[in-house]
Amino acid sequence: MPNTSPSIAIIGLGPRGVSTLERLVAHLNAETTTPQDLTLHLIDDAQHGGGRVWDITQTKALCMNTFAHGMTLFSEPGATVDAPVVEGPTIYEWVRLHLGYEDEVSAEKRAYVEKHPLGDELAKRFSKEELEQVKPASYPLRALYGYYLVWFYESVLADIPEWVTVKTHKARATGIEDKGGFDTISLSNGESIDADVTIAVTGWQNQGYSxxxxxxxxxxxxxxxxxxxxxxxxxxxxxxxxxxxxxxxxxxxxxxxxxxxxxxxxxxxxxxxxxxxxxxxxxxxxxxxxxxxxxxxxxxxxxMPQSDDRGLPAPAEIPRLKKVVAELSSRSGRRSIDYDVEVWPAVARDAYHAYLKTLARVEPEALKADLDTIVQAIDDAEVDASVVFNGITALDDVITQYTTKRFSLLRWMHLLPANFDNSDELTAYLMQRLEEDLKDAEQGPDSPVRAALWSLGFSRKPSQVLGAEGSYTVESRHHMFDKAIALAQLACSGPxxxxxxxxxxxxxxxxxxxxxxxxxxxxxxxxxxxxxxxxxxxxxxxxxxxxxxAWVHKPDIRKTPADAFTKNLVDQQRVVPFTDIWEDGTEIPTASVAQDPQTRRVLREDGEQDSRLHMVGIPAHAQYPDTTISPPLPGTDSWFIQEADKAATSAAGIALGVNRMNQAV
Incomplete structure (x- = not known):
């Protein structure tokens, strides 16, 4: 490999891949000393920008389950990132700019779009009438999001500094070989490339057979x-x-x-x-x-259907969970937090508080005492996740005692409480439940039930972030934490x-x-x-x-991967699983690739960081939260963008270090 032109390879150019590219380019543009040169290899056999899931050629019949004004790939002021923030439009604002409504978008975002023209590709596929129908709380078509991603990708390419040479490869990475000072990556088209640094953003991979x-x-x-x-x-x-x-x-x-x-x-x-x-x-x-x-x-x-909140949903208050997170975030060490005892009671009480607060607003006559008294009873109730029914019954008793209503989270944790004789009976029961779900969803912010479920859903991210890197005891994570996350997904990640x-x-x-x-x-x-x-x-x-x-497999490196690149990494022991540690000290491999939290470089068998290889996103789902969530939400300091920035920071540091070393030689 010539020692005069260091290179970085990014494998995978769906949303996370192009977000990682954007963070890398932001780093490169912030360089105060212009390096000699750098080669950037961009590798994906699918559409560069949209990837497979968001391909722009797909039917207009398929939509997203995320709001139009709740999606962006741009970092925002105050974000936890090292590279400079680059502000740009959400997908809703991007559509409005296509329609000529510049006054609806901030000056900073307009300035970015002026520098990166929108073009006419979107208008060739979507009529003005179709675009006018996109509202802040609309669920955009997947093909529409694909166009946004392609524009984002092309805009990032336009910002790459002159001293960087970009080489795009419409091929799939099939293997990687450690050559000592660099890696050689094999491609499905028979070519190979050399890289000083690799960032693998492989997403939803083909899996080995169970x-x-x-x-x-x-x-x-x-x-x-x-x-x-x-x-x-x-x-x-x-x-x-x-x-x-x-x-x-x-x-x-x-x-x-x-x-x-x-x-x-x-x-x-x-x-x-x-x-x-x-x-x-x-x-x-x-x-x-x-x-x-x-x-x-x-x-x-x-x-369950997502709630009709007449616009973007307001953040849930979750005061108890926020307090718990503030208290426990500084605690160090694996297995240091018992979710059942230290976190779940706050999550449950917040949900019941949200139910009561909404009930007091929309149906005050249903309360038998003032709201403060009932909320105090919620806080006094014993919530023990280790006992039968996960300790929820004590909170249910408060609802029964102080209101004329019946409400229990158990109804959603135990969705099929009875066994039926056949499909017809079960279908009739589920249709009755779906009617109730639909009614609550249509009430939106005026539904006490949806308020409780939204509180649970909103608790998902802070709970997951608190438990990242194996911070929860394995026993509690596989007990109440898994139940709480599953319920949040049921209620808030639906159609x-x-x-x-x-x-x-x-x-x-x-x-x-x-x-x-x-x-x-x-x-x-x-x-x-x-x-x-x-x-x-x-x-x-x-x-x-x-x-x-009708689902998508999560990557699992414990099985023989069907994806050739991942299989190659496993066969070479270039990657190892992140492990759970049980109470008796037994280490159990998870499905995830073990990574360093600050750099996203993979860990080898001896626990040391790989000198060049980074992985971002879905393959780390057991170690980090939000890796299967896409796209990121504005105003949330998204973990999605944070992890892309960490990998980009590390990759830029390695590659530019090599560059300067070569210049010195």
Whole structure:
């Protein structure tokens, strides 16, 4: 490798990859002494900027579950970053600028856009009428977000200093070899590049097969008439293979499932129409060729609709959790915090306080005492996460004693309280629950229930940040912490309200039936069909010719990775798992790559930092919070941008150090 031109390689150019690039360029532009030169390699076989998930060519039928005014890739004043802050528009502001509404955007953001023209690419795909429909609290189309990402990426490229040479590679990284002073990265097109520093932002990778998936593959070999649509990004799944009038057994009730429903109903000619007489206010007009879905998931309950807050939701107050975080943040050491005892009581009390405060505002006659008295009773109640029902019953008793209402978080922690005899009975029950969820979501800020659930959802990030780097005891993290995060995800990471209405319409049309939780997959060799059953629906075996897994695998380096680059890293022991430490001192590997918290350089087996290799984002999901959350929210000092900045700071320091060393030689 020539020693006159040090280089940095960024592998992966989806949202996190381009955010990391932006932070790196901000560092390079802040250099007071102009280095001799630097080569920057940008590597991805998918669209540079949007990646696979946000590809601009995808159908307009798929939307995000994040507000338009709640998404940005730009850092903000006061952000916890080392490179200079670069202010730019949120996606909503970016759309408004396309429409000519400059006065709605700050001068600093307008200045950035003036320097980085918007172009006319968006107007070729989206009409003025479509763009006018985007409001601050709209859920933008995924393709629209893709255009924003591509513009962001191209804008960052335009800011790269003259002494940096950029080389783009429309290929996939397939391997990396340590050559002592540098790495050689192999690409899927047969080329290879040398890099002094590498930042891998690999995102949602292809995973090795689980034991059940190996059985599924073997079954497919023996019964070629059966189909399996493996877990993946919906626009990359073989949705076209789902035939007209076919019975499909489905696992997963999150956004991926909603997407597949839309792609095989509305996108095939079916129509959703407003109908006040329908339970969800929407009716589906079928083509007569729709598949029938027998739907299940681990919890057996669809993600709840997001609340209609008449705009962007206000931050939850969570005063008790804020106090706990302030008190515990300085405590050092792995396994130092017992979430069950030290954190969960504050999270639970905050949620019940939010319920009571909203109830007092919208229905004051429901309170049997003044609000301060009831709140004091909440604080006096014993909340012990180690006892039956996670100690919530004491808080429930306060609600029963001091109000005319009944409310318990247990209703959402134990979603299917009874086992039904069949899918029809379970589906009827779930439709009743969905009607209630929809009503609460429509009330938005005037729903006491949604206030409590939003408090839980808003508690997710500070709780996760507090527990990063293994700070919670493993026992408590796998007990109440996992339950609290799962409930927050159920309540606050779900689809827009209109998607829940559409789901209800498809149930009423007989296209979706629910099987329940913890589904048992099997195969009937007599009929040659997949079968699926659940205790929630009486153990009845439902049959289908296609098995659909409607989710995305999280990266897990404990399995043999299907992604060639990650497999290469594991095979070379260039990366090792982050470990959990149990009470008896036993270390258990997690699914995540172990990383240094300040630099995002991976750790080797001896615990030392790799001299060159960084990883950012999803592969570290067990060690750090928010790595699976995208895009970042404005005004939150996003962890997303913080970790991109940490890796960029480290990479720039290494590469520029090499540069200066070469100049001295």
């Amino acid at each position: 034991e059940q998936e190996k059985w599924i593959k073997q079954t497919l070999d023996e019964h070629p008439d059966l189909k399996w649509i493996r877990a993946n990004n919906p626009i990359e799944q073989d949705v076209a293979s789902i035939k007209d009038n076919e019975q499909v057994l489905s696992r997963g009730l999150g956004m991926g499932f909603f997407d597949i429903l839309i792609l095989t109903t509305q996108e095939r000619g079916g129509k959703f129409v407003d109908d006040p007489s329908a339970r969800g206010g929407v009716r589906y007009i079928p083509t007569g060729k729709e598949p029938t879905y027998y739907a299940s998931s681990r919890r057996g309950y669809p993600l 827009p309200i209109f998607r829940t209405r559409q789901l209800m319409a498809l149930v009423d049309a007989g296209i979706v039936k629910f099987i329940g939780g913890y589904p048992l997959l099997d195969m009937d060799r007599r009929t040659g069909e997949w079968t699926m059953s659940s205790p929630s629906s009486g153990g009845v075996r439902y049959r289908g010719t296609t098995l659909l897994d």
